[in-house]
Amino acid sequence: MWKAKRGGGDLPRSFHKNSRAFKNEWISGDLLRNSKQDVWTGLSDGLKSYLSKSVASIILFNGDKILFSCSGIAIEHQFFTKFLTTATLVRALNATTKHHDDLKIQVRLDGTRLYDGYMAEYDLDNDFSVVEVYSVRDVQVGPFQSALESLPHGEVLAVGHDTSGEIMVETVELNGDSKVSEDDRDLHCKISKPWEGGPLLSVDGDMVGMNLFFTNRRAIFLPWGTTLNHYLTFVQKKTGLVQ
Structure with a gap:
């Protein structure tokens, strides 16, 4: 069974006054609202x-009912695969474990098959969690160990994976x-789509950040160097290795 500290809920981090993750780390960019198909085609x-x-x-x-979904990026692939995502997944688990008795985490990578996963690591203060999955094939690990020295100017790509x-x-x-x-009022206009935890990439495929959530006008993310x-x-x- 999943075990975690109670509390926290699944609200955006902006509503938690003591959140270390909000100490000048959140960055936003303007959503250009292009057609998803047009972006993908290009x-x-x-x-x-x-x-x-x-x-x-x-x-x-x-059971068979979806309670929450987010995206994640593969960061390690051996006999198991690690997917890094947002700590909102942990908050969703914390908020539901006392009300449901058939909870499970599953991961969809290839568009069809669902793989069983489990919560391996998490840090609520710094807004990340790691889900491990066994027996996943044909995975490509992203450029996890490197980050751009500074945020680029211009267009980047926010990527998510729908259920x-x-x-x-x-x-x-x-x-x-x-x-x-x-205190940004725009934070109260969170869009309920599973972008959270997905990567923000340059057009060349370099890691720029990890998506936290979208508002009506903006993408809110953590720079990849921070994550x-x-x-x-x-x-x-x-x-x-460190004390």
Whole structure:
């Protein structure tokens, strides 16, 4: 059975006043609202193949009923595969475990098959979690160990994976370091789509950030360097490499 600390809920981090993840780390970009099909059609075959094999849909079920879904990106593939995603998945689990008795996490990568997964690691303060899945084939691990030194200007791609198996792509315009204020009214207009936890990529496929959520006008994300630093520090502490 899943066991986790109670509390937190599944609201955006902006509603938690003591959230370490909100200390000047959230960045936003403007959604250009292009057609998903038009964006996907314009991508190179190599980038399409990479996204199809690395970005997964992560689904929380109670029996056959979907309670929550998000996206994740493959960061390690050995005899098991690790998918990094948002800690909102943990909050959804925390909010539902006392009301449901048939919870399970499943991962869809290839568009058809669902793989059983489990929560391997998470850090609520720094807004990430890791789901492990066994026996997944044909996975491509993303450029996890590297991050751009600075955020690019211009158009980038927000990528998600729908529960139906569809890869979703939206174009986001970045105009410098657009940090998000906790009092920003736009944060109350969160769009309920499974973009959370998916990657934000440059048009060349470089990692730019991890999607947190969309509002009506903007994509809210954590820069990949921030997520990478939080995760690697977490792993080092867990393995005893740092004190």
